[in-house]
Amino acid sequence: MEDVVPISYTASGAVVVPGADAIRVAVVAVDARTEHRERISTKINGYNAEMAAIRLEGEVTDVVRESLLVELRSRGYDLAEGGARIEVKVATFYNTFTNGFMAGRADGKVELLVTVAPGAGQPLYARELRGKARKPVQVASGKNAAAALSAAMADALHALFGDPAFIKALQDAGAIKAVSAPENSSLD
Helix, strand or coil, X not given: CCEEECCCCXXXXXXXXXXXXXXXXXXXXXXXXXXXXXXXXXXXXXXCCEEEEEEECCCHHHHHHHHHHHHHHHCCCEECCCCEEEEEEEEEEEEEEECCCCCEEEEEEEEEEEEEEECCCCCCEEEEEEEEEEEEECCCCHHHHHHHHHHHHHXXXXXXXXXXXXXXXXXXXXXXXXXXCCCCCCCC
8 A cells, every 4th residue: 555655854953054144045946856756665565576655745846945944944044035046956855665684774865956046146056965864664664764765855954054165155145135135325
């Protein structure tokens, strides 16, 4: 029987970035997967033969976008249009189960291409991210696939927010926003 599961994401507990509240950030997610677009995993039997599909409740792009928004919000960024624009292309979002002698494994894999640009301008930052997570499991279930994929997403976002070039691109896009915003002036 097929499983349909939600995937929840919890912020990493990062500290607020100084000046982040002055930087507006909008996030767009695009589904660029070429494989497994209709599912996030597949149940297997004791012989590693594929059984039923495991599908996501909702869209993969919504999970990725919301996960990134959770991290940005926890760091104090102003989540609104009109500043930096983060585009996330989801290349892979899939979990593979394998059986073992005493326990099986859930291997979550998330691959993203992240770009940062000032509004509709040219990208200031681009990076491919690969998040992986391996969890021991007894059952190839939707719940276990969701847990592995959530951990893989956390791994990818940890690498993203640990990249000083990403933070600088957000700051630079914010500075471009501040320079291009009309100033209030009075005629004396």
